[in-house]
Amino acid sequence: MSIEEQDILRSAVIEFAEKNIANSAVSIERAGITDDLAAALAAQGFLGAALPAEVGGAGIDRQGYAVILKELAAYSPSVSALVLITGSVAGKLLKKDGLLGKIATGEEAFAVSLWPATDGSGDAGELKISGNRITGTRRYVIGRPGGCMAAVTDDGKLVLVKSGFTLSDEDHHLSFRGLSYSVATVESGDYEVISSNGKETMESILSGMDLEIAAIALGIARGALAKTVDYTKVRKTFEKPLKDYSTVANNISRLMSELRVAEVALQASGDLNETEILMLKTHSTDLAKRATKYSLQYHGGYGYIEDFGVEKFYRDAVGLTILLENQAADGMRLSKEVFGEKSGYL
Amino acid sequence: MDFEFPEDIVRAREKAAEFARKEISSKKALMYDRQEKFPDELKKKAFEYGIVDYTNPWSMLVTIEELCRADPGMGIAATVSLFGAEVIMLFGNDSQKASYLGAVQNGSKMMGLAVTEPGGGSDVAGIKTFARKEGSKYIINGSKMFITNGAIADFFVMLVRTSNPEDGKRHHGLSTLIVPGNLPGFSRTKITGKLGVRATNTAELVLNNVEVPADNLIGEEGKGFYYIMTFFNISRAYVAAQAIGIAQGALDRVLEYLSELQSKGASSSITEEIQMAASDIATRIEASRLLTYKAASYLFQFKPNPTITSMSKAYAAETAVFATEKALEITGYSGINGDLERFFRDAKIMEIWEGTSEIEKLIIWRNLIREARGGN
Ligand SMILES: Cc1cc2nc3c(=O)[nH]c(=O)nc-3n(C[C@H](O)[C@H](O)[C@H](O)COP(=O)(O)OP(=O)(O)OC[C@H]3O[C@@H](n4cnc5c(N)ncnc54)[C@H](O)[C@@H]3O)c2cc1C
Numbered sequence: 101m102s103i104e105e106q107d108i109l110r111s112a113v114i115e116f117a118e119k120n121i122a123n124s125a126v127s128i129e130r131a132g133i134t135d136d137l138a139a140a141l142a143a144q145g146f147l148g149a150a151l152p153a154e155v156g157g158a159g160i161d162r163q164g165y166a167v168i169l170k171e172l173a174a175y176s177p178s179v180s181a182l183v184l185i186t187g188s189v190a191g192k193l194l195k196k197d198g199l200l201g202k203i204a205t206g207e208e209a210f211a212v213s214l215w216p217a218t219d220g221s222g223d224a225g226e227l228k229i230s231g232n233r234i235t236g237t238r239r240y241v242i243g244r245p246g247g248c249m250a251a252v253t254d255d256g257k258l259v260l261v262k263s264g265f266t267l268s269d270e271d272h273h274l275s276f277r278g279l280s281y282s283v284a285t286v287e288s289g290d291y292e293v294i295s296s297n298g299k300e301t302m303e304s305i306l307s308g309m310d311l312e313i314a315a316i317a318l319g320i321a322r323g324a325l326a327k328t329v330d331y332t333k334v335r336k337t338f339e340k341p342l343k344d345y346s347t348v349a350n351n352i353s354r355l356m357s358e359l360r361v362a363e364v365a366l367q368a369s370g371d372l373n374e375t376e377i378l379m380l381k382t383h384s385t386d387l388a389k390r391a392t393k394y395s396l397q398y399h400g401g402y403g404y405i406e407d408f409g410v411e412k413f414y415r416d417a418v419g420l421t422i423l424l425e426n427q428a429a430d431g432m433r434l435s436k437e438v439f440g441e442k443s444g445y446l
Numbered sequence: 447m448d449f450e451f452p453e454d455i456v457r458a459r460e461k462a463a464e465f466a467r468k469e470i471s472s473k474k475a476l477m478y479d480r481q482e483k484f485p486d487e488l489k490k491k492a493f494e495y496g497i498v499d500y501t502n503p504w505s506m507l508v509t510i511e512e513l514c515r516a517d518p519g520m521g522i523a524a525t526v527s528l529f530g531a532e533v534i535m536l537f538g539n540d541s542q543k544a545s546y547l548g549a550v551q552n553g554s555k556m557m558g559l560a561v562t563e564p565g566g567g568s569d570v571a572g573i574k575t576f577a578r579k580e581g582s583k584y585i586i587n588g589s590k591m592f593i594t595n596g597a598i599a600d601f602f603v604m605l606v607r608t609s610n611p612e613d614g615k616r617h618h619g620l621s622t623l624i625v626p627g628n629l630p631g632f633s634r635t636k637i638t639g640k641l642g643v644r645a646t647n648t649a650e651l652v653l654n655n656v657e658v659p660a661d662n663l664i665g666e667e668g669k670g671f672y673y674i675m676t677f678f679n680i681s682r683a684y685v686a687a688q689a690i691g692i693a694q695g696a697l698d699r700v701l702e703y704l705s706e707l708q709s710k711g712a713s714s715s716i717t718e719e720i721q722m723a724a725s726d727i728a729t730r731i732e733a734s735r736l737l738t739y740k741a742a743s744y745l746f747q748f749k750p751n752p753t754i755t756s757m758s759k760a761y762a763a764e765t766a767v768f769a770t771e772k773a774l775e776i777t778g779y780s781g782i783n784g785d786l787e788r789f790f791r792d793a794k795i796m797e798i799w800e801g802t803s804e805i806e807k808l809i810i811w812r813n814l815i816r817e818a819r820g821g822n
Binding site for chain 2: 273396444
């Protein structure tokens, strides 16, 4: 997608977010993404943006998809993560059939446990196939509840469980509170084995969404910093606007510079190779953490309460790197590219 | 110079740790966090156990550290019911001490310190709440924001403006009043949806023609700014202790997680980068402790050193934030599903309350340059 087309799409996403997300961002954090919002996202073509047209998706290219993820994340990282899980996980794992079509329209919910690709050492529960049934528990399931779920069994099979499981939501989880983050209890005959190399498949899903994670991270940084620029213009201490203090102005401006450079790279990502995209992701997730920390800080006490909509960015920036990527594996991938051979593993 | 604590303080630390083991669990901490509920029972037990005693400041310092190490929200809630008491202790008259201090010291009453307003917290001299003197009473109008114990305290030490400064110096004309929480015209609204320390109670206070007897004035009229700054110099050492407890609690959990990995034969996943991150956390905690104990040593010998106090508060607060973030990165799912995600949320308040990190650094600078210029 050309830069001009990206700009047009950006305006459309912002218009949508202003209308459908801006005023309900706090309630999304408290009560989750509503079915209505999922339907509105779908109607606009955002939910299934990355899915092929044959299943009712928008079949948009990677640059356009990144625009959607980034701009949505600037309003609600949870909403953006929902689009990501739909496009980059369901879209990659599932067959191009009616089920995926329903996920694209929001009619069917989809959730996934990215274990063991994200963090293999976590206690993920036990999930086994025996005969023609699948039973047990699987932790770290993230997504929209009430539909189907993808997970890897103990013996490494990637399965899609269509019914016969419950998700017990951990109601106050750290990040992406608009989605459920749950333990799945499974007792089902209604499942399908997608791949026998579950771990590898999940790993390739993760490494295949470097650009998308970069986009979400930059959206988080943009959302937090934009609020901070506005706030520090009007908030006064010692009778001067905060923005007039050099530490405040320079810290925010430097973060903005880092953000803008990364945004430019994101826009031109069609010209980047895989290594450069991984570098962009590493830079962006690190930036998101720093930008959100300063943003919360410069909001003072108001930054610490959810009504001001800054603390969620702080939580989500750190959760992004744990729930939707594997930083240790990324470090190794990056070192391998930089040194041309396996490095950084000791 | 001896870096070891005397026996009685070592015992106080052990006693606090023992209390924490008995009374604070991950499950309880999670419940109070989710429900945003003040742990009344815990606070009561802490007094019964004899570990909340601000007349013994060193014991209190290490007690706060140990309780916050177990859980920051519960640890702070259990030890914050006397917040502001030092203002009365240092500047109040005998009758005020008799009427108000005894009850908070034995845990039967709670108090709060109300300085911050919706319009600002850093700029203490900029507060707007006004107390007009009429005969033998003050009539107070205004509002206070983010007040700890706000919805549950029996009374507050409140900073108010009693006169407009004629010399243009905004920190003149401020006074401290004792304001009971149940007076007509005084409304208090609990603030929900905090990022962390959700077991503590925080509220917005609105005062609409609230009348208090003129006898409730602490010390002299017009000296309120000085009293509050003196108080912050004391309380900041305790906040540093909270922050050290949080960072130590994070390190404990990181080490527990990594030891378990080693026992499971997964040592190779503990890369050098992780090892050094753990070492960094431990080093910063130790540095925070040294600074804080130095600040406390000056303070508890009645020769406060505001530079060191501000350094200790700012550095320990940054350490808490650094430690909890690193801890989450190291422990991944295990941390995000366990205590550490709460520690991470709780830690950030350390850089905000009782003087943000920026304000501490400005205080340090002011003192440094004054000293460099020979005290002018
Ligand atoms: C949970 C909680 C409990 C609290 N409990 C109490 C309590 O019991 N009693 C009480 O009185 N208050 C309490 N507070 C308020 C707290 O002390 C204030 O939030 C804090 O002092 C900051 O004030 P502010 O929020 O108004 O931020 P502001 O003063 O508006 O500052 C906003 C940001 O700007 C920065 N800043 C300000 N001036 C400068 C400058 N010159 N240069 C660079 N940066 C600057 C600050 O560091 C901060 O990051 C509490 C707050 C919270 C969140």
